Amino acid sequence: xxxxxxxxxxxxxxxxxxxxxxxxxxxxxxxxxxxxxxxxxxxxxxxxxxxxxxxxxxxxxxxxxxxxxxxxxxxxxxxxxxxxxxxxxxxxxxxxxxxxxxxxxxxxxxxxxxxxxxxxxxxxxxxxxxxxxxxxxxxxxxxxxxxxxxxxxxxxxxxxxxxxxxxxxxxxxxxxxxxxxxxxxxxxxxxxxxxxxxxxxxxxxxxxxxxxxxxxxxxxxxxxxxxxxxxxxxxxxxxxxxxxxxxxxxxxxxxxxxxxxxxxxxxxxxxxxxxxxxxxxxxxxxxxxxxxxxxxxxxxxxxxxxxxxxxxxxxxxxxxxxxxxxxxxxxxxxxxxxxxxxxxxxxxxxxxxxxxxxxxxxxxxxxxxxxxxxxxxxxxxxxxxxxxxxxxxxxxxxxxxxxxxxxxxxxxxxxxxxxxxxxxxxxxxxxxxxxxxxxxxxxxxxxxxxxxxxxxxxxxxxxxxxxxxxxxxxxxxxxxxxxxxxxxxxxxxxxxxxxxxxxxxxxxxxxxxxxxxxxxxxxxxxx
Amino acid sequence: xxxxxxxxxxxxxxxxxxxxxxxxxxxxxxxxxxxxxxxxxxxxxxxxxxxxxxxxxxxxxxxxxxxxxxxxxxxxxxxxxxxxxxxxxxxxxxxxxxxxxxxxxxxxxxxxxxxxxxxxxxxxxxxxxxxxxxxxxxxxxxxxxxxxxxxxxxxxxxxxxxxxxxxxxxxxxxxxxxxxxxxxxxxxxxxxxxxxxxxxxxxxxxxxxxxxxxxxxxxxxxxxxxxxxxxxxxxxxxxxxxxxxxxxxxxxxxxxxxxxx
Ligand code: B12
Numbered sequence: 077x078x079x080x081x082x083x084x085x086x087x088x089x090x091x092x093x094x095x096x097x098x099x100x101x102x103x104x105x106x107x108x109x110x111x112x113x114x115x116x117x118x119x120x121x122x123x124x125x126x127x128x129x130x131x132x133x134x135x136x137x138x139x140x141x142x143x144x145x146x147x148x149x150x151x152x153x154x155x156x157x158x159x160x161x162x163x164x165x166x167x168x169x170x171x172x173x174x175x176x177x178x179x180x181x182x183x184x185x186x187x188x189x190x191x192x193x194x195x196x197x198x199x200x201x202x203x204x205x206x207x208x209x210x211x212x213x214x215x216x217x218x219x220x221x222x223x224x225x226x227x228x229x230x231x232x233x234x235x236x237x238x239x240x241x242x243x244x245x246x247x248x249x250x251x252x253x254x255x256x257x258x259x260x261x262x263x264x265x266x267x268x269x270x271x272x273x274x275x276x277x278x279x280x281x282x283x284x285x286x287x288x289x290x291x292x293x294x295x296x297x298x299x300x301x302x303x304x305x306x307x308x309x310x311x312x313x314x315x316x317x318x319x320x321x322x323x324x325x326x327x328x329x330x331x332x333x334x335x336x337x338x339x340x341x342x343x344x345x346x347x348x349x350x351x352x353x354x355x356x357x358x359x360x361x362x363x364x365x366x367x368x369x370x371x372x373x374x375x376x377x378x379x380x381x382x383x384x385x386x387x388x389x390x391x392x393x394x395x396x397x398x399x400x401x402x403x404x405x406x407x408x409x410x411x412x413x414x415x416x417x418x419x420x421x422x423x424x425x426x427x428x429x430x431x432x433x434x435x436x437x438x439x440x441x442x443x444x445x446x447x448x449x450x451x452x453x454x455x456x457x458x459x460x461x462x463x464x465x466x467x468x469x470x471x472x473x474x475x476x477x478x479x480x481x482x483x484x485x486x487x488x489x490x491x492x493x494x495x496x497x498x499x500x501x502x503x504x505x506x507x508x509x510x511x512x513x514x515x516x517x518x519x520x521x522x523x524x525x526x527x528x529x530x531x532x533x534x535x536x537x538x539x540x541x542x543x544x545x546x547x548x549x550x551x552x553x554x555x556x557x558x559x560x561x562x563x564x565x566x567x568x569x570x571x572x573x574x575x576x577x578x579x580x581x582x583x584x585x586x587x588x589x590x591x592x593x594x595x596x597x598x599x600x601x602x603x
Numbered sequence: 604x605x606x607x608x609x610x611x612x613x614x615x616x617x618x619x620x621x622x623x624x625x626x627x628x629x630x631x632x633x634x635x636x637x638x639x640x641x642x643x644x645x646x647x648x649x650x651x652x653x654x655x656x657x658x659x660x661x662x663x664x665x666x667x668x669x670x671x672x673x674x675x676x677x678x679x680x681x682x683x684x685x686x687x688x689x690x691x692x693x694x695x696x697x698x699x700x701x702x703x704x705x706x707x708x709x710x711x712x713x714x715x716x717x718x719x720x721x722x723x724x725x726x727x728x729x730x731x732x733x734x735x736x737x738x739x740x741x742x743x744x745x746x747x748x749x750x751x752x753x754x755x756x757x758x759x760x761x762x763x764x765x766x767x768x769x770x771x772x773x774x775x776x777x778x779x780x781x782x783x784x785x786x787x788x789x790x791x792x793x794x795x796x797x798x799x800x801x802x803x804x805x806x807x808x809x810x811x812x813x814x815x816x817x818x819x820x821x822x823x824x825x826x827x828x829x830x831x832x833x834x835x836x837x838x839x840x841x842x843x844x845x846x847x848x849x850x851x852x853x854x855x856x857x858x859x860x861x862x863x864x
Contacts, residue, residue, distance in 0.1 A: 246782065246783075256663075256664075257662070257663030257664065257666065258663075260663055260664055261662060261663060272720040272721065272722065272780055273720035276720070276756065289720065289780060289782045289783065289785050290780050290782050353722065354722060354756070355754065355755075355756070388725065389724065389725060389728070462725070465831075466831075498813065500781075500782075501782070503629070504629055504662060504663060504666060505627065505628070505629045505662055505668050508660075508662035508663065508668055509662075509668075
């Protein structure tokens with residue numbers, strides 16, 4: 077690989093700043109829970125189903141506890157205490173608490189509305205086995221997934237970036253057909269893109285879905301349908317095909333758990349994307365991302381972070397350093413949630429305006445910089461999108477240069493560019509042509525990176541040096557301001573958000589002394 | 604009116620009138636002689652004479668991808684095309700500020716958003732925000748404009764509430780996602796809602812986005828539609844023309860009534 081000059085002490089300083097930034101937020105995270113966190117824990121403990129209005133049980137129960145102002149003790153406490161008092165299993169307790177007389181909730185909190193030490197001990201005891209079962213289910217799915225992977229070839233073109241394509245028909249059954257087709261055509265990873273409105277729903281829809289705009293709803297059943305299709309493709313092609321989806325939005329934690337038990341290999345999961353790109357409240361997002369990542373860590377799923385998106389709203393030359401800075405922050409948050417470097421697919425993108433002279437060289441410098449700064453991380457590299465127009469022929473050339481940078485700098489995961497990017501979600505044919513063209517570039521330029529050396533003070537090297545220096549300055553500034561204020565000032569993606577603004581703010585709850593969450597505690601203890 | 608003689612055009616490939624075009628498509632059948640014949644007939648059905656199937660490859664099990672070249676038989680008469688276009692002279696920022704100051708004697712107030720579940724803000728930002736687009740500053744940068752950008756995923760009723768609250772002259776709507784025509788539905792829903800509230804005509808309505816043109820904007824009940832490549836100056840010029848030109852102000856009468864009551 078062509079090395080760019082990187083000052084290791086500068087990288088260390090960046091990491092130190094990011095660590096301080098994340099630790100500040102972690103104090104907040106550890107003192108709070110959210111409706112999303114409580115729902116995922118209930119799901120993990122085995123609560124299933126919907127009420128007669130189609131509202132998921134976990135929502136019905138959490139909303140009731142929240143309404144009664146007792147969510148601060150943890151939904152797990154209510155379940156455990158109810159089992160201790162009335163017997164039955166987790167599901168029965170959940171139904172009792174969600175639909176029974178409200179006294180059955182109140183009685184768990186005594187005269188003063190606070191559980192006694194004794195009640196807490198009993199509740200914990202009642203949840204011991206369900207907690208073990210919850211972990212066993214996650215571990216079982218993980219082991220099954222890794223075994224299937226190990227039993228097959230890993231990749232269509234070993235030694236080059238993994239080829240990642242998206243399907244987004246809106247109908248999960250069509251998605252399954254397209255996913256298999258993509259695997260056959262050489263895709264290593266298939267993402268089912270999610271319906272436009274989903275990130276702002278504060279519940280996860282149930283069942284298989286066939287109606288979505290801009291993509292298909294992420295539901296547990298839909299995950300299973302695509303997994304089965306890809307399992308078939310894996311066996312048929314003799315090559316494992318990975319599946320990914322979005323663990324983002326107001327239900328990012330619940331979706332992470334669904335991904336874990338339905339054997340997804342990767343998820344798009346970012347500590348700040350929801351804040352910046354969906355206007356979800358920052359307190360809510362910080363707590364939710366942490367818990368989502370605890371599940372992800374346990375299941376050895378690889379995350380893809382969303383820094384590439386910054387360059388769609390901000391200029392890719394001026395703001396390249398915000399990507400690197402944010403990658404350090406995402407890494408720090410990830411480590412605090414138990415993720416290891418090998419799970420951190422940090423995102424970046426080839427988004428410089430192609431009209432700029434030597435933009436190809438700048439992209440080379442930036443891509444190589446990311447590679448060197450995060451050597452063990454499965455870096456996720458995104459194609460040009462913003463500057464693509466309806467000229468599909470030109471767009472195909474644009475993607476070819478992107479692929480050339482990708483293979484030369486050894487990116488880990490490449491989301492393949494589509495020549496129809498500016499027009500519609502990719503068609504079957506678009507994906508095929510993209511895979512074919514990428515295979516061509518990866519083959520012809522396979523060892524280009526090993527062959528070339530960069531001029532130490534050339535355009536490429538200087539670009540990398542500049543971007544890292546700017547990233548360090550930004551991180552130092554964010555550290556002083558704290559990330560809460562930095563986001564409010566538009567430090568990332570040129571987007572400004574306030575601490576109490578945005579969606580989902582009412583779903584945050586300060587933990588009370590005695591807050592109980594045995595599933596989360598077990599996840600925290602294990603990684 | 605003089606009857607104009609029809610001017611018939613064919614696609615231009617290498618020589619005038621050769622009608623040469625290419626098309627690419629997928630058929631759900633395997634590669635082979637039958638596939639090639641099917642592709643040929645398919646191309647012929649689209650009016651291509653002597654089509655050449657220049658590529659035939661399996662793009663998925665049971666699906667074949669084709670590229671065809673052929674001489675299109677079809678012609679287009681370009682004399683009678685009626686295309687509504689936003690026809691206002693483009694004015695410089697200075698001139699705009701001057702006209703608004705001298706003719707309107709107050710700022711033009713605009714409220715914009717990307718509506719429905721659509722989360723794309725870059726288009727509306729390009730028009731409204733200081734930074735602007737293609738080297739032109741956005742409406743925020745004009746002395747004569749007061750611009751409120753509500754961002755993305757804004758519901759139509761919120762947008763209207765806000766427009767009323769700030770006394771907007773114009774509402775600017777951006778629609779980027781078009782899957783199954785949701786952009787049209789969203790845009791129409793705003794017009795319907797204004798109608799129901801008895802506020803149709805109170806605001807100048809502008810629609811924009813990559814799949815929008817003036818014709819579509821008008822069809823959907825907007826005063827104008829703006830497509831790809833729109834610059835903030837185009838929008839400012841249009842609004843100035845509407846509000847400070849000879850045309851009566853659509854909002855003025857309603858506002859006068861509102862104030863009187
Ligand atoms: C950037 C981008 C994003 C960013 C948006 C960031 C942001 N805050 O805006 C991110 C990454 C978040 C994103 C997300 C998604 N995106 Co997107 N995105 C794009 C992309 C690459 C560029 C769009 C863009 O910014 N263009 C630049 C601006 C300046 O152009 P413009 O919008 O056309 O605006 C100009 C004119 O149209 C006009 N204009 C626009 N609005 C208005 C309004 C008024 C009043 C006026 C006067 C003028 C005007 O003026 C502007 C300046 O000239 C396009 C692909 C492409 N190259 O076009 C896909 C694209 C638009 N996205 C698409 C999709 C499907 C999505 C997702 C739904 C994917 C998913 N399932 O998650 C999500 C959106 C989720 C949601 N809830 O909406 C599809 C839409 C397909 C379709 N036709 O329906 C596209 C075409 C990509 C694709 N091929 O699949 N996306």
